[in-house]
Amino acid sequence: MLRNKLRDFKKKKSSKIFIGILSASFVIFVIFWIFSFGKESTDASQIEGHIVTISPQISGKVVKIFVSDNQNVNEGDPLVELDSAQQKVEVALAMADLDAAKASFEQAEAELSRTDKNYFANLAQARGGLTQANSGIVTSAEAVKQAKANLDSAISAESLAKKNLERFLSLKIQGAVSQAELDNQQNQYEQARAALHSAQAQVASMQASRTQSSGGLQQAKGQMLQAEALENQVKSFAAAVNLAQAKVKRAEAALNQAELKLSYTLVKAPFSGTVSNKTVENGKIVQISSPLLSIVSLTDTWVVANFKENQLKNMRAGQKVKIKVDSYPSKTFTGVVKGLSGASGATFALLPPDNSSGNFVKVTQRFPVQIEITSRPSDAVLRPGMSTVVTVHTR
Structure with missing residues (x-):
C-alpha cells in the first residue's frame, strides 16, 4: 500500500516537473520569437575597406623611403623615391x-x-x-x-x-x-x-x-x-x-x-590611410607593378555580412542594421543595408561547386550583403578584417 502511494507521488511529481519544463521552454520560445521577429542576424561578417597595393609605374632603383609600416599618411604624401637621373x-x-x-x-x-x-x-x-x-x-x-x-x-x-x-x-x-x-x-x-x-x-x-x-x-x-x-x-x-x-x-x-x-620616380599616396605590408627596401631594384607597400583606408570602411539564403526573404536595401564589433564590445554601431549580392559567395569562388557529376551535396548557401556604417564614433577606428555581428531589421 505504501509502495503504491509512493509510486503515485513520484508519477505526479514527474508530471509536474515535465509540465514545468515544457511551460518554461514555451515561455522562452515565445520571448525569443518576440525579440527575434523581423530580425536577421549573423556573425559571418567583417569590416571591409579600400586596400590598395602601391607599385611603381617605371623600373628603377629605390633611393629613399619616406614611410614605415603602420604610419598614417595623407593623400599626395611621398612614399618612395626612385633614381631619377635617366629621367x-x-x-x-x-x-x-x-x-x-x-x-x-x-x-x-x-x-x-x-x-x-x-x-x-x-x-x-x-x-x-x-x-x-x-x-x-x-x-x-x-x-x-x-x-x-x-x-x-x-x-x-x-x-x-x-x-x-x-x-x-x-x-x-x-x-x-x-x-x-x-x-x-x-x-x-x-x-x-x-x-x-x-x-x-x-x-x-x-x-x-x-x-x-x-x-x-x-x-x-x-x-x-x-x-x-x-x-x-x-x-x-x-x-x-x-x-x-x-x-x-x-x-x-x-x-x-x-x-x-x-614624376613617376616619386611614388605618392593615392588617398589618406595607413601604411601596411611594406616590403620595399633602400637600394632595391624594382620593376613595374612590383608591390612596394599597401595603403589601408580607415575612414571609408563598410561591413560585408554573409547571410544564409533562407534569411534573405524579407531583406531589402535601405533597412536599418545594428552592428557589434568584437574589438569594441561595449559599443553599438548603426548602419543601413547598401545592397545584396547578385549571386552566392560560392559562385564567385575560384573553383565553384559543380553538380554535373551527379554527386552534388546540398549545402545552405551564403550571400554577401553590403552594409553602410552610418555612425562612426571618433574614438573607434574600424579596420578592415575586424569581426562583427550584424542584425538587420527586416520589418
Whole structure:
C-alpha cells in the first residue's frame, strides 16, 4: 500500500516537473520569437575597406623611403623615391628637341611671310604691267591707223600739187601765168612733198612703236607667269610651316611624356590611410607593378555580412542594421543595408561547386550583403578584417 502511494507521488511529481519544463521552454520560445521577429542576424561578417597595393609605374632603383609600416599618411604624401637621373636626362633632351622644333617653325613662318608678300607684290605689279602693255598695244594700233590715214592724205595732196605744178609750167611756157604764180605753185608742191615725207616717217615711227609695245606685252606676260609661279612657292612654304608645327607638337608631347616619367620616380599616396605590408627596401631594384607597400583606408570602411539564403526573404536595401564589433564590445554601431549580392559567395569562388557529376551535396548557401556604417564614433577606428555581428531589421 505504501509502495503504491509512493509510486503515485513520484508519477505526479514527474508530471509536474515535465509540465514545468515544457511551460518554461514555451515561455522562452515565445520571448525569443518576440525579440527575434523581423530580425536577421549573423556573425559571418567583417569590416571591409579600400586596400590598395602601391607599385611603381617605371623600373628603377629605390633611393629613399619616406614611410614605415603602420604610419598614417595623407593623400599626395611621398612614399618612395626612385633614381631619377635617366629621367632628368630624357627631360633635358626633350626640351632641347622642343626648342629646335620651335626655331624651325619660326623660320618656316618667316619664309612663308616673306614669300607671301613678294607673291602679292609681284602679282600686282605684273597685272599692272600687263594692263599697261595691252593699253599701249591698242594706242599704238590706233596711232598707226591714224598715221596711215595721214599718209594717204599726204600722197593725194602731193599728187595734186605735182599735177598743178606741171600745169602751171605749161601755162608759163605759153605765157598764161606769171613767174610769181609759178613760184607759188612750186612752193605748194614742195610743201606737199615735205608733208608726204613727214607722213611716211610718222607711219614708220608708229609701226616701230607698235612693235615695241608688242615686245612690252610679251615682257609683261613673262612677269605675270613669274608672279604666278611664286604661288607654288607659297604653297610649298605653307606645307613646310604645317610640318614644322607638327614637329613642335610632337616635341611637346615627347617633353610631356618625359616629365610624366620623371614624376613617376616619386611614388605618392593615392588617398589618406595607413601604411601596411611594406616590403620595399633602400637600394632595391624594382620593376613595374612590383608591390612596394599597401595603403589601408580607415575612414571609408563598410561591413560585408554573409547571410544564409533562407534569411534573405524579407531583406531589402535601405533597412536599418545594428552592428557589434568584437574589438569594441561595449559599443553599438548603426548602419543601413547598401545592397545584396547578385549571386552566392560560392559562385564567385575560384573553383565553384559543380553538380554535373551527379554527386552534388546540398549545402545552405551564403550571400554577401553590403552594409553602410552610418555612425562612426571618433574614438573607434574600424579596420578592415575586424569581426562583427550584424542584425538587420527586416520589418
